[in-house]
Structure formats: structure tokens, C-alpha cells
Amino acid sequence: MTSQWQKFREYFYFDNELGIQVDVSRSGFPDTYLDDMEIRLQDMYCQIQALEQGAVANPDEQRMVGHYWLSDPELAPQPEIGAAIKDTLRRILYFAQDVHAGTICGQKGRPFRNVIIVGIGGSSLGPRFVSEALGNKGDPCSLYFIDNTDPDGMDRIFAELDAKADATLTIVISKSGGTVETRNGMEEVRHFYVSRGLDFSRHAVSITQPGSRLDQIRIKEDWLDAFPVWEWVGGRTSVLSAVGLLPLALQGIDICGLLDGAKKCNSLTRNTDTKSNPAALTALAWYVLTGGKGGQQMVILPYKDRLELFPKYLQQLIMESLGKEKDLDGNIVHQGITVLGNKGTSDQHSYIQQLLDGPSNFFVTFIEVLKDRDGDSILIAEESTSGDYLQAFLLGTRNALSNKGRKSITLTVRDLSPVTIGVLIALYERTVSMYAQLVHVNAYHQPAVEMAKKGAQEMIQLKNLALRVLRACKTGGLTVEEIALEIEADGSVVDREMLYKILKHLEANRGNRIISQKSGSEFEALYQVASDQQ
Numbered sequence: 001m002t003s004q005w006q007k008f009r010e011y012f013y014f015d016n017e018l019g020i021q022v023d024v025s026r027s028g029f030p031d032t033y034l035d036d037m038e039i040r041l042q043d044m045y046c047q048i049q050a051l052e053q054g055a056v057a058n059p060d061e062q063r064m065v066g067h068y069w070l071s072d073p074e075l076a077p078q079p080e081i082g083a084a085i086k087d088t089l090r091r092i093l094y095f096a097q098d099v100h101a102g103t104i105c106g107q108k109g110r111p112f113r114n115v116i117i118v119g120i121g122g123s124s125l126g127p128r129f130v131s132e133a134l135g136n137k138g139d140p141c142s143l144y145f146i147d148n149t150d151p152d153g154m155d156r157i158f159a160e161l162d163a164k165a166d167a168t169l170t171i172v173i174s175k176s177g178g179t180v181e182t183r184n185g186m187e188e189v190r191h192f193y194v195s196r197g198l199d200f201s202r203h204a205v206s207i208t209q210p211g212s213r214l215d216q217i218r219i220k221e222d223w224l225d226a227f228p229v230w231e232w233v234g235g236r237t238s239v240l241s242a243v244g245l246l247p248l249a250l251q252g253i254d255i256c257g258l259l260d261g262a263k264k265c266n267s268l269t270r271n272t273d274t275k276s277n278p279a280a281l282t283a284l285a286w287y288v289l290t291g292g293k294g295g296q297q298m299v300i301l302p303y304k305d306r307l308e309l310f311p312k313y314l315q316q317l318i319m320e321s322l323g324k325e326k327d328l329d330g331n332i333v334h335q336g337i338t339v340l341g342n343k344g345t346s347d348q349h350s351y352i353q354q355l356l357d358g359p360s361n362f363f364v365t366f367i368e369v370l371k372d373r374d375g376d377s378i379l380i381a382e383e384s385t386s387g388d389y390l391q392a393f394l395l396g397t398r399n400a401l402s403n404k405g406r407k408s409i410t411l412t413v414r415d416l417s418p419v420t421i422g423v424l425i426a427l428y429e430r431t432v433s434m435y436a437q438l439v440h441v442n443a444y445h446q447p448a449v450e451m452a453k454k455g456a457q458e459m460i461q462l463k464n465l466a467l468r469v470l471r472a473c474k475t476g477g478l479t480v481e482e483i484a485l486e487i488e489a490d491g492s493v494v495d496r497e498m499l500y501k502i503l504k505h506l507e508a509n510r511g512n513r514i515i516s517q518k519s520g521s522e523f524e525a526l527y528q529v530a531s532d533q534q
């Protein structure tokens with residue numbers, strides 16, 4: 001029987017130069033596991049190598065997958081791609097320098113000290129996570145993220161920037177250039193500037209694929225500047241493209257350090273000796289922990305406030321990449337790993353109870369940061385600092401879980417610096433690619449998200465039709481059923497429940513224009529356009 005200490009030493013990966021350690025000894029590898037998997041692992045390394053060399057790794061969309069080139073442009077399969085990456089980085093650094101120096105400034109000459117980032121999913125989560133992880137008081141610019149079409153969420157940001165509009169730059173980020181939530185955010189921000197007598201285009205920069213709808217808008221309106229995202233960069237792996245680099249450089253974060261960390265990690269994770277490859281070890285741990293079938297939950301517990309958004313960032317990277325109905329041969333597999341997380345020790349006081357006593361349908365990834373803070377800590381009790389307690393809670397929770405037979409992986413970084421954040425990003429990007437190879441799914445498309453987008457568009461159409469019917473109504477109002485029947489006159493079928501919910505929302509928000517009168521039950525209420533709006 002191998003002791004935990006022996007197992008720990010056997011599987012422990014560390015790299016002192018990069019300050020990273022990966023411990024998969026508590027993930028339940030059978031003793032002969034690495035040998036048993038060797039042929040598949042070598043095949044996996046070959047596939048990843050082909051992908052890095054420019055193979056079409058996203059067969060559905062016939063695309064190369066090139067996020068690895070962003071931190072090492074020399075690896076790009078075509079010199080033009082490498083040159084475009086380098087040129088974009090150079091332009092980002094100059095742009096940030098000019099903003100900080102006040103050479104690029106607001107319409108009325110105020111230096112930009114705030115940046116609104118409008119974008120969603122991969123066009124927000126990466127920069128937001130890194131901004132939070134590495135930002136400090138005194139940064140040259142503060143970042144504000146509009147990553148939803150929630151009016152109240154936007155109002156909170158507008159209220160904060162109310163008197164600072166001219167000192168605020170806006171970056172609209174959308175790889176496709178056609179994402180509805182981002183379009184809405186952009187129009188709300190435009191209104192924010194215009195209502196303060198400012199010209200949106202003199203405060204706006206775009207990051208999008210050349211030729212996209214967003215690109216066409218910025219050309220027509222002559223925005224301040226534009227930076228590209230290329231088709232071979234997936235949204236969820238775009239943080240090291242202009243998507244992340246421009247906002248972070250404006251915030252004053254050392255983006256070259258970030259790229260350097262990612263480059264070094266990419267180089268380490270090309271090693272085909274699995275015990276010397278932290279991404280392969282992690283992918284293999286996921287594989288054993290999910291039985292290769294997915295379906296498990298991955299609970300990410302970073303014991304560090306600055307990493308609070310890391311689980312959210314990983315949620316998209318992992319779930320959008322791995323959550324697939326079919327494998328690459330078209331078999332129905334319903335793969336996926338559900339990612340959730342919270343920072344330690346806060347989790348201790350929320351859901352650890354269930355992890356210890358509830359169903360064993362998860363594994364935990366502990367993330368430990370060795371350096372507690374800049375400078376010394378005071379002793380609080382029994383020779384302990386608050387940082388000693390932070391570590392004690394991590395180790396204590398991990399032990400308690402192990403004693404209950406709950407599995408875990410532990411990832412340790414020396415400190416939180418641009419380099420180590422770059423390492424974390426590259427490590428997980430690579431692990432996802434490797435795991436996807438092991439379970440044989442396309443990690444680079446997201447066919448299902450289109451269904452939800454289509455569903456939302458249908459609801460907007462139904463609302464427009466309902467409004468048309470209400471405006472044409474000359475009687476004292478119409479019930480849900482009557483509105484539905486009017487719409488159905490063209491042969492379509494109306495979902496009454498959806499119609500009811502849409503009407504309630506209209507009434508709650510346009511109450512002076514759309515009103516209802518109750519007569520009998522809730523569902524017999526008569527809806528009408530207020531008489532002064534007819």
C-alpha cells in the first residue's frame with residue numbers, strides 16, 4: 001500500500017523558475033495508470049503538436065486553433081500571422097503609452113483615467129479576471145465591465161462615471177462583431193456620452209474581426225482606433241490577444257510579463273514525458289476523475305481574494321470547450337465537466353458542508369498562492385499570521401475531504417505576478433486541449449449556444465408582434481388569449497406563457513404606455529396601449 005507521502009513525491013510536479021507546482025497525488029491514479037495510458041498520451045501529444053503547427057483542429061468551422069501563437073509568434077505556421085501578432089502587440093503598447101501620457105485623450109482634452117469595456121463571454125471574462133488579479137490602487141486607468149444587457153447593471157457604472165465621461169475611454173469587444181448584448185451595451189454607452197454633450201466616436205475603440213459588423217460601424221463613425229481578433233483565436237482563449245492585452249495595458253498591467261509566463265508554460269507543457277508535464281498530469285487527473293465520461297463537477301477553490309474570478313473564467317473555458325453532445329465521430333456522448341467555485345476560505349462557510357457530507361459527484365482543485373502579501377505580516381495569535389491561517393484552512397479542508405474519500409488536485413503558485421497569471425492561463429488552455437483529445441471532442445466550437453440566441457430573437461419578435469396588435473386595438477383592451485389569436489391570424493403558433501411573461505415585463509417597464517386592467521383572473525387581464533400613446 002503506497003503511502004500518501006510516497007504518492008505525493010511520485011507525482012509531484014514543480015518548476016522553481018516559474019514558481020509553479022502541480023500535485024495530482026490525491027486524484028486517485030491507479031499505480032500503473034501512467035503506463036496504461038502511455039500510448040494514448042503519445043497520440044495526444046502528436047495531435048496537440050499538429051494543432052500548434054496549424055492543422056485544422058476545429059473541423060466544423062474549418063479553422064486553425066492558434067491561441068498558442070499569441071505568446072510566441074515565431075511558432076505561427078505562416079509568417080504573416082506571426083507578423084500580425086507582433087504588430088498588434090506593438091500598437092497596443094504604443095496606444096497605452098499615449099493614453100497614459102495624455103496624448104490620446106477625451107474630446108475636451110481630459111486624460112483618459114477610466115475605461116469601459118463592453119463585451120461578453122470570452123470578450124470579458126479573461127480581461128476581467130486578470131484585471132482583478134493584478135490590479136492595484138494607483139493604476140493609471142480603472143476598468144469597468146459591461147458584460148450584460150442589464151440596464152440597471154449599466155446604470156451603476158454610468159452613475160459612477162457620471163462626471164467623468166470625457167475622461168472615459170470605451171472599448172467595444174466582440175470577435176464576431178454581431179453579439180446582441182454587446183451591441184446593446186454599445187448603444188447604451190453611446191447614449192451616456194451623447195447625453196453629456198460628447199461624441200461617442202471620439203472616445204471609442206473596437207476589438208473585432210476585420211470586416212465584422214462592429215468593424216464596419218467603427219469605420220463609418222471614424223472611431224479613435226481599432227485592434228484585430230483573428231478567426232483562429234477562440235473567444236474563450238482570447239485573453240492574450242488584443243481582447244485582454246489592450247484593456248490590461250491601459251490599466252497599467254505588465255502584459256509582456258503575462259505573455260512571457262504563458263510562453264514559458266507553453267514550452268513546459270510540450271514535454272512528452274507526462275510526469276514532467278503539468279498540463280498532461282492535470283488532464284490525466286480529470287480523465288481518471290470523470291472516468292473519461294465527464295458528468296462530474298469540478299470545484300475550483302482558489303485561496304486568494306484576487307483569484308475570485310478565476311473559477312468564473314475557467315467555467316467558460318472548460319464548459320464551453322468540453323460540454324458537447326457529440327464526439328468527433330458523431331457519436332452521442334454528452335461530455336462535459338461542470339465547473340463551479342468560490343474563494344477560500346469563504347467556501348468554508350458556505351458549501352464545504354455539502355462537499356463533505358453530500359453526494360460524491362465532484363472533485364476539487366485547490367489553488368494555493370505561497371506569498372501572502374507584499375511586506376511583513378503581524379502575528380495575530382499563537383505565532384500565526386492571517387496568511388498562516390489561510391494556508392491552514394486550505395490544507396485542513398483538503399485533508400478533511402481526503403479522509404472522506406473526496407478527490408482533489410492542488411495547484412500552487414509562488415505569487416501573483418503577471419508571469420504566474422500568464423502561466424495559469426496557458427496551463428488551463430493546454431489542459432483543456434489535452435483532455436478534449438483524450439475524450440475525443442471538438443473543444444473549439446460551441447454549436448449549442450446558437451439555440452439560446454435564436455430563442456431570444458424569437459421572443460423579441462413576439463414582443464414586437466404583440467405591440468403591433470395592441471396599437472391596432474380600438475376596444476378596451478385584449479387578453480393574452482385574444483392577442484395570441486390576432487398574431488396567429490397569419491398561421492403562426494403563439495406560446496401563451498411566453499406572451500404573458502412578455503406583457504408583464506412591458507407593463508413593469510413601460511407602464512405609462514402599456515397598461516392592464518384586471519377583470520377576473522390574472523390571465524383574463526385586458527392589456528392596452530395608454531390612450532395618450534395611441
Ligand SMILES: O=P(O)(O)OC[C@H]1O[C@](O)(CO)[C@@H](O)[C@@H]1O
Binds near residue numbers: 175450
Ligand atoms: O466576442 P463575441 O463574438 O461577441 O462572442 C462572445 C461570446 O459569445 C460566445 O460566442 C457564445 O455565444 C462565446 O463563445 C464568446 O466568447
